Amino acid sequence: QLQQSGPGLVKPSQTLSLTCAISGDSVSSNSADWNWIRQSPSRGLEWLGRTYYRSKWFYDYAVSVKSRIIINPDASKNQFSLQLNSVTPEDTAVYYCVRDSNWGLFDNWGQGTLVTVSS
Amino acid sequence: EIVMTQSPLSLSVTPGQPASISCKSSQSLLQGDGKTYLYWYLQKPGQSPQVLMYEVFRRFSGVPDRFSGSGSGTDFTLKISRVEAEDVGVYYCMQGIELPYTFGQGTKLEIK
Numbered sequence: 040q041l042q043q044s045g046p047g048l049v050k051p052s053q054t055l056s057l058t059c060a061i062s063g064d065s066v067s068s069n070s071a072d073w074n075w076i077r078q079s080p081s082r083g084l085e086w087l088g089r090t091y092y093r094s095k096w097f098y099d100y101a102v103s104v105k106s107r108i109i110i111n112p113d114a115s116k117n118q119f120s121l122q123l124n125s126v127t128p129e130d131t132a133v134y135y136c137v138r139d140s141n142w143g144l145f146d147n148w149g150q151g152t153l154v155t156v157s158s
Numbered sequence: 159e160i161v162m163t164q165s166p167l168s169l170s171v172t173p174g175q176p177a178s179i180s181c182k183s184s185q186s187l188l189q190g191d192g193k194t195y196l197y198w199y200l201q202k203p204g205q206s207p208q209v210l211m212y213e214v215f216r217r218f219s220g221v222p223d224r225f226s227g228s229g230s231g232t233d234f235t236l237k238i239s240r241v242e243a244e245d246v247g248v249y250y251c252m253q254g255i256e257l258p259y260t261f262g263q264g265t266k267l268e269i270k
Contacts, residue, residue, distance in 0.1 A: 084207070084250060084261040101258045135206055139184050143254020146218070148206035 041136050041149035048155050049130075055123040055156075059136030059149055066112045066119050067092045072139040075110060075121045079132035080152075089139065090119055126156045159263075162254050164262035167207035172270045177238040180264045181251035186231045188255075195259050198227060198236045202247040210249075211236065243269055 045057035059073070069114060072091040077082050088100035089108045100108050109122040123130060134154055138147040161184040178255045198211040209218045211227040214234060224239040238245060248264040253254045 083263055084252075086257075086259040086261075098258055116214050141212075141250060142189075143197055143259050144209060144212050145197075145199070145207070145252075146209055148208070 041138065041147055043134070043152045045152055045154075047153055048157065049126055050158050051127055051156055052125055055121070055126050055130060055134075056153055057121045057134055057136070057152055057154070058118055059120070060097055060116070060118045060142040061138075062117075064138065064147075065114075065132040066090075066117050067114050067115070069093060070140065073110075073112065073119045074137040074139055074145070076135045076137050076145075078135070081129075085132075087121070087123075128156045130154070130158045159258055159262050160187075160256060162251055162253055162260050162262040164249075164251055164265050166265060167263060168266045168268070170268045170270050171238075171241045173242060174240050177241050177245075177267060179236045179249055179251075181229075181234045181262055183232045183234075183238070183253055187253050188231060194230060196229070197229075197235050197252045198225075199250045199252060199261075200245075200247050201250065202244075205247075206252065210238060241267070241269065245269075 040062045042060045044076040052111045072089045088110050090098050090112050107124045112119045133151045135151050136149040137145045140144040140146050163182045165180045187196050196214045199207040201207040202208050210221050215227040215262050226237050228235050236238040248266050250264050
C-alpha cells in the first residue's frame with residue numbers, strides 16, 4: 040500500500056513537496072523501484088522519476104523536470120518523497136507515487152494528490 | 159523518447175460485445191532479453207490506474223480472461239472479448255523498454 044500526503048495548493052515559484060508512505064514492502068527493496076507519475080489534461084500521464092536501491096541508491100529523472108526535481112528515499116520511515124522546485128501553473132496535476140516491480144510493471148499506485156499551482 | 163499512439167481515442171460498446179484498442183510505438187519494444195515491455199493500464203472513474211497486461215500478453219493477477227493482449231515490435235492490440243459494465247474507464251498502453259517511460263493518450267471506453 041502506498042499512502043500519499045502533502046499540500047494540494049502551491050504558489051507559483053515555490054516548491055511542491057509530497058510524501059509517499061510504504062506499507063507491505065520496503066523502500067530499500069532490491070526488487071522494486073519507486074516512482075512519481077503525474078496526470079494532467081494537457082500532458083496525460085507523465086513519468087517524472089524514480090529511485091531504487093541496489094546496494095546503493097540510484098535516481099533517474101525525466102529530462103522535462105530534471106533541473107527542478109528531487110526524489111528522496113527515507114529508509115528510516117519507509118517512505119519516499121517528491122520535491123519539485125520553481126513550480127508554475129503548468130505543474131498543476133494529479134501526482135501519483137507508484138511501485139514498479141519490473142521494468143514498468145506499475146503494480147501499486149498511491150491514491151493520487153491533486154496539486155494546484157496558483158497564487 | 160518513445161511516442162505511444164493509441165486508436166481509437168473513444169469507444170462505445172454494447173455489453174457482451176467485443177472491443178479492440180490499438181497501440182503503436184515509435185520504436186520497437188523488443189528488449190535484448192527477448193521480452194517486449196508493453197503494458198496496458200485501466201483507469202476506472204475516480205481511481206488510480208491499475209495494470210491489466212504486462213509484456214504484451216500476460217494478464218496481471220486477478221484480471222479476467224476476457225482481456226487479451228497481442229502484438230510485437232511496434233504494433234499492439236488489447237482486446238476485450240465481451241465487454242461488461244465494470245470495464246468502463248480509460249485504457250492506456252505504456253512502454254517500459256527505456257526511460258522516460260511513456261504512455262499513450264488513452265482510449266475512453268463507454269457502455270452503450
